Amino acid sequence: MSTTAKLESFRNEPFTDFNQEPARQAMEAAIAQVKSELGREIPLQIGGEKIFTEAKIRSINPGNLDETIGYVSKADQELAEKAMQAALSAFESWKKVPPHERAQYLLKAAKLMTERKHEFSALMVLESGKNYAEADADTAEAIDFLNFYAREMIRLSEINETMPLTPVPGEHNRLTYIPLGVGVIIPPWNFPLAICVGMTSAAIVSGNTVLLKPASNTPVIAYKFAALMEEVGLPAGVLNFIPGSGSEVGDYLTTHPKTRFISFTGSKEVGLRISKLAADTAPGQIWIKRVVAEMGGKDGIVVDETADLDAAAQAIVTSAFGFQGQKCSAGSRAFIVESVYDEVVEKVVSLTKQLEIGLPEHNKAVGPVIDEASYRKILDYIEIGKQEGQLLTGGGKAEGNGYYIEPTVFAGVDGKARIMQEEIFGPVLAIGKAKDWREAIALYNDTEFGLTGSFFSRDEDRISEALETMHCGNLYVNRKCTGALVGGHPFGGFNMSGTDSKAGGYDYLLLFTQAKLTSRKL
Numbered sequence: 001m002s003t004t005a006k007l008e009s010f011r012n013e014p015f016t017d018f019n020q021e022p023a024r025q026a027m028e029a030a031i032a033q034v035k036s037e038l039g040r041e042i043p044l045q046i047g048g049e050k051i052f053t054e055a056k057i058r059s060i061n062p063g064n065l066d067e068t069i070g071y072v073s074k075a076d077q078e079l080a081e082k083a084m085q086a087a088l089s090a091f092e093s094w095k096k097v098p099p100h101e102r103a104q105y106l107l108k109a110a111k112l113m114t115e116r117k118h119e120f121s122a123l124m125v126l127e128s129g130k131n132y133a134e135a136d137a138d139t140a141e142a143i144d145f146l147n148f149y150a151r152e153m154i155r156l157s158e159i160n161e162t163m164p165l166t167p168v169p170g171e172h173n174r175l176t177y178i179p180l181g182v183g184v185i186i187p188p189w190n191f192p193l194a195i196c197v198g199m200t201s202a203a204i205v206s207g208n209t210v211l212l213k214p215a216s217n218t219p220v221i222a223y224k225f226a227a228l229m230e231e232v233g234l235p236a237g238v239l240n241f242i243p244g245s246g247s248e249v250g251d252y253l254t255t256h257p258k259t260r261f262i263s264f265t266g267s268k269e270v271g272l273r274i275s276k277l278a279a280d281t282a283p284g285q286i287w288i289k290r291v292v293a294e295m296g297g298k299d300g301i302v303v304d305e306t307a308d309l310d311a312a313a314q315a316i317v318t319s320a321f322g323f324q325g326q327k328c329s330a331g332s333r334a335f336i337v338e339s340v341y342d343e344v345v346e347k348v349v350s351l352t353k354q355l356e357i358g359l360p361e362h363n364k365a366v367g368p369v370i371d372e373a374s375y376r377k378i379l380d381y382i383e384i385g386k387q388e389g390q391l392l393t394g395g396g397k398a399e400g401n402g403y404y405i406e407p408t409v410f411a412g413v414d415g416k417a418r419i420m421q422e423e424i425f426g427p428v429l430a431i432g433k434a435k436d437w438r439e440a441i442a443l444y445n446d447t448e449f450g451l452t453g454s455f456f457s458r459d460e461d462r463i464s465e466a467l468e469t470m471h472c473g474n475l476y477v478n479r480k481c482t483g484a485l486v487g488g489h490p491f492g493g494f495n496m497s498g499t500d501s502k503a504g505g506y507d508y509l510l511l512f513t514q515a516k517l518t519s520r521k522l
């Protein structure tokens with residue numbers, strides 16, 4: 001009997017309804033608990049050894065700059081090399097662990113994370129500035145990745161039974177997906193648990209060992225995941241936790257001859273740099289490094305005159321301002337046909353004005369942006385926007401002891417404007433007018449990115465055409481362009497949005513394996 005038969009089919013972890021009093025209270029209690037433990041020193045984790053360094057990353061609450069989340073030890077090149085040696089050594093035994101056994105570690109971790117869901121979410125509320133629902137969705141997605149990739153590894157290991165090779169008389173032929181080696185995992189801060197867990201767990205369940213360099217803004221939640229994997233008994237050296245500077249540790253490992261693959265999610269600029277550095281072969285290197293690079297977006301929503309305009313306006317606002325617009329999938333552009341333009345714009349502005357700004361732990365709709373550099377960059381873009389469009393609401397800083405910015409809407413923006421073309425990664429929406437729905441789609445497609453998009457219409461013929469002509473990795477109809485679900489919406493983008501790896505999809509683990517064909521003469 002196949003091993004997958006013993007496991008229930010994959011199901012997405014349900015989201016918590018914080019309108020229910022007990023759920024809200026449970027989250028408040030978790031936040032209080034996490035707050036009582038803030039400010040700890042966090043070690044590196046290399047080959048089972050915990051190492052505290054003098055140099056530290058101070059992780060702070062972006063919504064309350066006086067609050068320190070933790071002091072995280074920081075790797076340098078010497079420690080990165082030590083981690084590489086630990087990972088190389090662990091690979092020799094980990095690669096021999098059968099796939100279904102490797103999967104058990106992920107399943108155990110998923111179970112524990114589900115039991116402690118609010119604890120993980122509460123830490124993200126404080127470290128990344130997510131409100132309750134955004135943090136809860138992040139944790140749910142992390143649980144999904146663990147459950148999904150565990151099942152996927154088992155499925156791949158049974159591929160010869162489910163997708164047999166064409167029989168060749170006189171031969172016994174098998175295809176096996178074997179691991180690659182040591183990988184460097186470089187996640188972003190904006191899904192500080194889900195993306196970190198997804199990238200790491202996919203690589204290790206496939207039989208690789210990894211060096212996890214978390215984003216410097218959110219290393220404490222990343223450590224909580226590394227500690228969970230230790231708790232479930234993952235052998236030492238399989239997951240090495242090495243926070244550090246992107247340019248120092250990142251470049252060192254990207255160019256290292258023993259690095260077999262790099263799994264990166266982050267900005268276009270860093271992704272292209274990694275891709276370029278990894279293409280060079282270092283002395284002693286005997287393979288072509290594999291690079292999985294998921295990068296930025298300039299996503300958008302197209303609305304035609306037949307659409308449900310209330311639903312479209314709500315989707316535009318949710319996609320633009322959810323987690324302060326700091327999603328690669330954020331709908332930072334909207335293109336509306338002229339006959340309904342004024343009406344939709346009015347609805348969007350009215351909904352935006354209702355968004356409350358404030359501390360994430362008080363569960364306000366809009367919290368802070370992640371750090372001072374982002375804050376300044378976004379405010380600069382808002383000034384550019386004032387030259388490029390008509391400011392309808394927002395337009396500057398908001399009150400609070402953190403990096404708060406008003407949700408900002410510009411209308412009448414030309415498709416070639418900078419705020420229509422460049423990823424701002426903040427709460428800024430640019431709206432453009434189109435003479436008809438085909439022109440709106442052409443405006444939507446006029447970007448170097450290609451990650452997510454939505455088309456709002458009630459016309460079936462137009463929907464069919466839009467499904468073909470809107471060019472992006474994740475295209476939605478009559479719904480927001482954020483919020484992909486593991487399994488249901490494999491996620492990844494075209495063009496400068498990356499390598500279209502389709503995280504949470506059936507192709508994903510193939511990126512961390514190599515297929516070996518064995519043919520035996522009978």
Ligand SMILES: NC(=O)c1ccc[n+]([C@@H]2O[C@H](COP(=O)([O-])OP(=O)(O)OC[C@H]3O[C@@H](n4cnc5c(N)ncnc54)[C@H](O)[C@@H]3O)[C@@H](O)[C@H]2O)c1
Pocket residue numbers: 186187188189190191195213214215216245246247248249250251254265266267268270271273274294295296297327328329423425451491492493497498
């Ligand atoms: N396509 C996707 O699936 C996806 C998902 C989430 C975020 N993103 C994108 O990520 C960006 C926001 O995240 P960010 O600010 O963390 O991105 P970033 O590129 O600044 O950083 C990403 C990671 O790269 C590391 N890094 C920086 N310089 C490096 C170097 N020289 N070598 C190796 N690593 C280096 C950082 O420390 C971090 O861990 C946005 O552009 C967003 O669109 C994309």
Ligand SMILES: N[C@@H](CCC=O)C(=O)O
Pocket residue numbers: 190191326327328329481482483484485491
């Ligand atoms: N997968 C997430 C976006 C991840 C990037 O930030 C979504 O679909 O909204």
